[in-house]
Amino acid sequence: MRNPLSKVVTEIKPSGIRKFFDIVSEMPHAISLGVGEPDFDTPWHIREEGIYSLEKGKTFYTSNSGLMELREEICKWYSRKYNVNYDHKHEALLTVGGSEGIDVALRAMLDPGDEVIIPQPCYVSYLPCVQLTGGVPVTIELKNENQFRLTPEELLDAITEKTKVLILAYPSNPTGAIMSKEDLEPIAEICKEKDIFVISDEIYSELTYSAQGHNSIASLPGMHERTIVINGFSKAYAMTGWRLGYALAPQLIAEQMTKIHQFAIMCAPTTSQYAAISAIKEGDKDIERMRESYDQRRHFLLRTFEEIGLPCFEPLGAFYVFPCIKEFGLSSDEFATQLLKKKELAVVPGTAFGDCGEGFLRISYAYSIDQLKEAMSRMSAFIDELRG
Amino acid sequence: MKNDILRLLESDSKLTPKDIAAMIGADEAAVAADIAAMEDEKIICGYHTMIDWDKVSEEKVTALIEVKVTPQRGQGFDKIAERIYNYEEVTSVYLMAGTYDLAVFLSGKSLKEVSKFVYDKLATMETVISTQTNFVLRKYKDHGIIFNVKTQDERLAIVP
Known part of the structure; x- marks a missing residue:
């Protein structure tokens, strides 16, 4: 049989986060800060409108x-x-x-x-x-x-x-x-x-x-x-x-x-x-309510990084922080893998977003404050161990 | 800043001054001082826990009693409201605009206990014209919190 696949497609690198996804999926107690989507439910008036359109047969x-x-x-x-x-x-x-x-x-x-x-x-x-x-x-x-x-x-x-x-x-x-x-x-x-x-x-x-x-x-x-x-x-x-x-x-x-x-x-x-x-x-009011909540979590993470001593520029958009982990002498991938295995905390290595993401992590704050608190205590413990 | 603190505490009274300070980008000591001041001024009147009592075996009956009253000269509704809200079994009292005057929430161990309170204590007050007792069958949502919802995070663990 000849190769059924396109050369262009097979030469495309698979997404770098796949590996982490597979490991996390098998760890029931792992906390993940790796999600790139909001934690809120779609506001009810929007869902209602979708339901209503279905009831009216707009299919x-x-x-x-x-x-x-x-x-x-x-x-x-x-x-x-x-x-x-x-x-x-x-x-x-x-x-x-x-x-x-x-x-x-x-x-x-x-x-x-x-x-x-x-x-x-x-x-x-x-x-x-x-x-x-x-x-x-x-x-x-x-x-x-x-x-x-x-x-x-x-x-x-x-x-x-x-x-x-x-x-x-x-x-x-x-x-x-x-x-x-x-x-x-x-x-x-x-x-x-x-x-x-x-x-x-x-x-x-x-x-x-x-x-x-x-x-x-x-x-x-x-x-x-x-x-x-x-x-x-x-x-x-x-x-x-x-x-x-x-x-x-x-x-x-x-x-x-x-x-x-x-x-x-x-x-x-x-x-x-x-x-x-x-x-x-x-x-507009839904956006404002969610934006305010993200902003609180953003402040919370940045404050915690400051306490841990993890350098991070102040991000003013989206719901991610991108701290630098170069001081630990580990690659982003190694850092994220060890953090996941030792503390059951999942983050995404910066390299998933390009080679120049080496030395950084992407941490999502689309999580409740309670989740973020627990996650940061694990992160802090991990960093303490690294620093000896 | 005070409004930010109040909104946060209203949704989660377990938040510490340290948490709140981090979340609004303020100084911890300043937040703690603001909270103490607002407690003194009775802006913050108390801290509660939302409990779904249906999930515990303890019997509990909640009733909403619609009360019509004759307001008194010089005291309006306040005096009669006070006579009602001072009872321990009364959990909330609101002055209403509409078909009745006072909405009285009562909590008791049984229907009998609640009914007894209504005809013994409430209905006999001289300014009370009439009462209508409604029993709560199920609580779906209270203080913005929906009871009995799954809170599991259904998102994939890692999403680019």
Whole structure:
């Protein structure tokens, strides 16, 4: 029999967290701080709306791009909150989670050999999605001393004649970093000058903990026409299992993305779309309630790290902290493995998000304070042992 | 900062000043001082534990009694409310706008005990015009806490 598999696919590295997942699954008393999704249930008014749509028999496909009312509400919401203006009729597409949006955006824009700049550490899907299109990922190693923000110098160094797309993902999973308007402006200037498109993954936009909050690069002058905004309902409204995201893109790109989406997916789940209308119209108070709670947990973890003496820059977004463990002379993988085996505490090694995550851990604070307390006492005991 | 402390304590009175200080990014001593001050001012009136008594064998009956009263000149409803809430078996008393005046929550060992309180003590007060006793069959949710829900974390242990 000949090899049934694609060479491109088999050459893609499997996700680095798989190994940990397998070990944790067999440890019933392990505490995990490795989850990248909210611990809240979806707010009831949103679930009710989903249930109601099922009762009314709204169980058919929607249009490929998604319900017009939902697209309209999304565009109004983005305009109101972030001064980002896309036309709901031609520039908005409902996707199966933000992940599909990223995949479809890359496929719509890349030809084999096109280079995509991916600042790391970053979410695990960007690199393989680029590889699947035949594009060439070019990674940038973001620096702890820059608080994991992308600097204009780093970007300029990575650009070649073949660079077509920059993936910008702030607030960041795994680092919790955000970029202010002032940080984004020089990046936008470079993109315009070098004629580069931006995929701006803003899935954590609602979870920021500074006065300025989230800023979208698409709001800067001249960036609308070269930015694809990716967002969704998973993190903001605790709706991960509903699998609903969206992409906002200039019409030229949105049309081609919709074409791929139409052939691959048909449309995003109908029930989720009806529920999401309630989320986006009436969910601001839910976002605020959850955001406040995350912020308390964030403060709690940072205070505890300070007491333990674990260095960590202050993350102002998402629900992760990214402490540095270089002092212990263990690799991220070794540290995480030992922590899991000795103290039954699971965290994700920074290397799962790119080689430059070496020396760091991603710790999620989407957990109750009681869980975090227990986890931190285990972490503290482990570190005491390491330090002797 | 005081409102932050109150909101946290209202949802979990077990939180220590150290926890609260960490959670709101404040100084522990300052939080402890604020709590003490609010206890003195009776802003914080007590600390409770939510218990689902249905899960324990002890018999317990809760009743809501709708009470209509004649307010008294110069004292309004306060005097009559006081005469009612001072009874130990009365757990809560609210002045209401609506079809009756006072909502009185009672807790007793048996229906008989609760009924006896109503006709012996409540109904005989001269300003009480009428009472209507409603018994609680099951408590689903109290103080924002849903009873009898599974609290197991159903998320996968590791998610990128």
